[in-house]
Amino acid sequence: MTNVLRPHAEDQYAEELAILAKDDDRPRPPGWHLSPWAVTTYVLGDGERITPKYIGPRRVVEVAVATLATDRALLLLGVPGTAKTWLSEHLAAAVSGDSTLLVQGTAGTAEEAIRYGWNYARLLAEGPSREALTPSPVMRAMASGAVARIEELTRMPSDVQDALITVLSEKTLPIPELNEEVQAVPGFNVIATANDRDRGVNELSSALRRRFNTVVLPLPAGADEEVEIVARRVAQLSAALRLPETATGLEEIRRVVTVFRELRSGVTEDGRTKVKSPSGTLSTAEAISVLTGGVALAAHFGDGVLRPADVAAGIVGAVVQDPVSDTVVWREYLETVVREREGWRDFYRACRDER
Known part of the structure; x- marks a missing residue:
């Protein structure tokens, strides 16, 4: 086989x-x-x-x-x-x-x-x-x-x-x-x-x-569970596709999962800020796809380390299904949530440049 x-x-x-x-x-x-x-x-x-x-x-x-x-x-x-x-x-x-x-x-x-x-x-x-x-x-x-x-x-x-x-x-x-x-x-x-x-x-x-x-079948109950699912499947898919070995840190996986969970639920994980939800589903499977694509970018066109720029294009493509309404939702989320989040400045810049 x-x-x-x-x-x-x-x-x-x-x-x-x-x-x-x-x-x-x-x-x-x-x-x-x-x-x-x-x-x-x-x-x-x-x-x-x-x-x-x-x-x-x-x-x-x-x-x-x-x-x-x-x-x-x-x-x-x-x-x-x-x-x-x-x-x-x-x-x-x-x-x-x-x-x-x-x-x-x-x-x-x-x-x-x-x-x-x-x-x-x-x-x-x-x-x-x-x-x-x-x-x-x-x-x-x-x-x-x-x-x-x-x-x-x-x-x-x-x-x-x-x-x-x-x-x-x-x-x-x-x-x-x-x-x-x-x-x-x-x-x-x-x-x-x-x-x-x-x-x-x-x-x-x-x-x-x-x-x-x-x-x-329920959606993953918590962020940690969803991160575990995504990390496991990304590793399996990367091996099956024989992608060059890439340093896939949990930080980028957790960021993608967090973005998907917040836009999916309509509220930030701390419960303090309501956000608009886009028209797409933003499922766990789509998070896996975004990160697998990011691994391929990092391996073939980057330095072998998964970085925000490697996942930004995939995230924008997953979120913005309707070019009119979803673009507004995504820009608002970037400016009101991602921009203000501590430690996410590089992620914000990468996503902003992709939009």
């Missing part, structure tokens, strides 16, 4: 999964590679041999894992950047050893992505047959007893969403053209993700929503 830019979770963390499987003597649901306790340990880490994949409330992960052990599907709901996709991948990797059975939801997603399609050359030559059928990731998960993942469920058209109802309630997928059906084997389940800012795009029907247990 050394030549792969981003290995699947089950490949990247194969050693940790093997350690957990070897020591796991707790009850495992049918078809699971690990017990629910071991899956949770894999996701949250143990402080020794198992690294944390998700930093957040333990109870959130426990509820998500327990849901997968029942006959209900799991819906991970949250604002952008709360690690919904990341968590779903690692849950699938730990439960069934395969995180690749993925359907990406978009406005153009067709029902075949949930059910099945056809190899039309064979269909025309031979007629309907199993050999001419092209199974969807969901169908393959049902047949193999694995976890299927559906990203951005509410981005999919409502009629495509409803193709899941029979799958989730009856655990079967009819193939009327062949007068057959595929029945799910033990271990099958579905993890879906949805952005709560997409409410009103394609709302789930009540019939479909009842088939899911919804777990809301």
Whole structure:
């Protein structure tokens, strides 16, 4: 996997999964590679041999894992950047050893992505047959007893969403053209993700929503937690991208996180000054992106030390999504908060020069 830019979770963390499987003597649901306790340990880490994949409330992960052990599907709901996709991948990797059975939801997603399609050359030559059928990731998960993942469920058209109802309630997928059906084997389940800012795009029907247990992923509770998440992911991404080694001090990471948190919440961290919020989300994921770009600038065009000038352009690009309204918000924040903050003078100048 050394030549792969981003290995699947089950490949990247194969050693940790093997350690957990070897020591796991707790009850495992049918078809699971690990017990629910071991899956949770894999996701949250143990402080020794198992690294944390998700930093957040333990109870959130426990509820998500327990849901997968029942006959209900799991819906991970949250604002952008709360690690919904990341968590779903690692849950699938730990439960069934395969995180690749993925359907990406978009406005153009067709029902075949949930059910099945056809190899039309064979269909025309031979007629309907199993050999001419092209199974969807969901169908393959049902047949193999694995976890299927559906990203951005509410981005999919409502009629495509409803193709899941029979799958989730009856655990079967009819193939009327062949007068057959595929029945799910033990271990099958579905993890879906949805952005709560997409409410009103394609709302789930009540019939479909009842088939899911919804777990809301919160934003990081405190600045220290968010700094830890960002620092860990920036280090992982820098290594995966093979960026030259860069001195990435926590000071710049904390500054970026602080700016994002204050603009996101509409108030400074000391609670003394209200600020306007821009139109964008300014999520943890975007902070990671800004800092990874800063590391690349520092490594290739700087002196190998992450400095305010390396992150300033990324911050301005993340904050100013609407050139009119967001520019006003950003300038006001710079002049009333950043300019007056002790020890932030170099950061202020770098951001001011970028605007």
